[in-house]
Amino acid sequence: MFHSRYLPCPDCGASVDRAGDSQHDCSPERLADYQLFGLRDEVAELETRVRDYLRTSAGRFDAWLAARQVRGEA
Numbered sequence: 001m002f003h004s005r006y007l008p009c010p011d012c013g014a015s016v017d018r019a020g021d022s023q024h025d026c027s028p029e030r031l032a033d034y035q036l037f038g039l040r041d042e043v044a045e046l047e048t049r050v051r052d053y054l055r056t057s058a059g060r061f062d063a064w065l066a067a068r069q070v071r072g073e074a
């Protein structure tokens with residue numbers, strides 16, 4: 001069976017040399033990008049759900065309350 005020398009890191013997706021002695025440390029930026037990429041569908045769905053919520057009466061009240069709090073009237 002063929003084994004590639006390089007494997008993608010399961011956490012950040014970087015190509016890691018399995019034959020190398022050095023321990024792989026995930027770059028925080030790459031880690032964040034990789035995880036966000038994996039969540040892109042959920043992020044898009046969250047935006048839709050927030051917009052849908054803000055159209056309900058409870059959502060309109062929350063938006064009104066938040067705007068009031070931002071203005072310092074609460």
Ligand SMILES: [Zn+2]
Pocket residue numbers: 009010011012013014024025026027
């Ligand atoms: Zn990594």
